[in-house]
Amino acid sequence: MNRLQVLSKQKPLIFTLLLVVTCIGALYSSQLLNIENIFYQDIVSSLIKNVITFGLLIMIIKFNWLNRSLLMTPIKNWHSKWWLASLPILIVALLNIASIDFTLLSFDFVKATGWLYTNLSTGLFEEIMLRGICFAVLYAAWKERKNGLMLAAICQALIFGLAHYVNLTKTPFLEVSVQVTYATFIGIGFAGLVAYSRSLWPAIILHTIINACGSVSLYFLPGYVATEPSIETYAVILVVIALTCALPGYLLLKKASAQGFTTNLAIQ
Numbered sequence: 699m700n701r702l703q704v705l706s707k708q709k710p711l712i713f714t715l716l717l718v719v720t721c722i723g724a725l726y727s728s729q730l731l732n733i734e735n736i737f738y739q740d741i742v743s744s745l746i747k748n749v750i751t752f753g754l755l756i757m758i759i760k761f762n763w764l765n766r767s768l769l770m771t772p773i774k775n776w777h778s779k780w781w782l783a784s785l786p787i788l789i790v791a792l793l794n795i796a797s798i799d800f801t802l803l804s805f806d807f808v809k810a811t812g813w814l815y816t817n818l819s820t821g822l823f824e825e826i827m828l829r830g831i832c833f834a835v836l837y838a839a840w841k842e843r844k845n846g847l848m849l850a851a852i853c854q855a856l857i858f859g860l861a862h863y864v865n866l867t868k869t870p871f872l873e874v875s876v877q878v879t880y881a882t883f884i885g886i887g888f889a890g891l892v893a894y895s896r897s898l899w900p901a902i903i904l905h906t907i908i909n910a911c912g913s914v915s916l917y918f919l920p921g922y923v924a925t926e927p928s929i930e931t932y933a934v935i936l937v938v939i940a941l942t943c944a945l946p947g948y949l950l951l952k953k954a955s956a957q958g959f960t961t962n963l964a965i966q
Contacts, residue, residue, distance in 0.1 A: 703761050710839035711853065714832040718857050721750050721827055722864055736916070741812055744819035751823045754831060766838060767830035771897040780895035786946040787887050787904050790939060794911035803918040813910065813917040821906030828858045828885065829892045829901055847893060847955045851947070855885030876932045880939045884908075887943030890950030 706713040728746050733739045757763075764770045777783070836850035843849060859882030865874045888901040895901075915922045927935070 706835050710835050740816045744816040747819045747823040754826050766834045768898040776897045777895050780900050786942045789942045791908045791911040809917050817910040818906050821902045825902045830898050851889035855882045858885035883939045883944035887947035890947030893954035894950040
């Protein structure tokens with residue numbers, strides 16, 4: 699553990715890459731089970747995510763990173779306009795459900811519980827790993843550099859985006875490349891929200907909501923089969939996410955840096 703902590707200070711980029719590769723590798727071990735039912739695939743994957751998240755929390759506590767991760771920021775210390783800063787990113791969630799015909803959906807307790815559980819697990823896992831640890835570690839190491847906060851935000855967003863190339867095992871290259879791009883944009887948005895709000899929880903909440911809205915049809919539409927969007931649709935998606943996530947995230951990062959909202963992120 700001590701060697702990892704030293705590595706995080708001396709080689710922060712290598713540390714973050716190793717952390718993400720290890721976590722993603724452990725997560726995708728669930729594919730070895732060859733579970734065919736999508737619902738049960740998600741449940742098992744979420745169980746593994748929770749185990750990994752628990753391990754990340756132990757690391758955070760062991761390394762005395764609770765303040766740096768912004769997990770323990772009292773609500774009274776959140777920026778008073780955190781909710782306003784969340785609105786542009788929330789548009790992504792609304793767009794995810796805009797085209798759904800709710801009259802065709804079939805709800806039951808088991809599916810609803812699984813839907814909530816899997817999406818909350820993903821929100822916790824990805825935000826604690828990427829923004830709670832990677833973003834904070836990179837900024838703590840680079841805080842003396844010019845635009846250190848922006849550099850740390852972009853770097854962790856790229857790692858977050860590129861990690862989606864693991865989906866090539868089940869998804870065409872073009873579709874995965876679009877996922878990589880919009881995940882990078884969303885990663886910048888979440889980093890800006892975390893730095894500005896001074897808490898990791900708004901990002902966890904929004905991440906969970908976005909994923910939940912995006913998986914409504916998968917869980918509740920009988921006979922649902924995903925169709926690959928056209929090139930034009932992909933282009934529209936990327937522009938919308940750039941405008942609702944990447945641009946607001948960039949502005950929030952600039953404001954957070956200028957107004958000194960990043961004190962805890964730099965605590966050693």
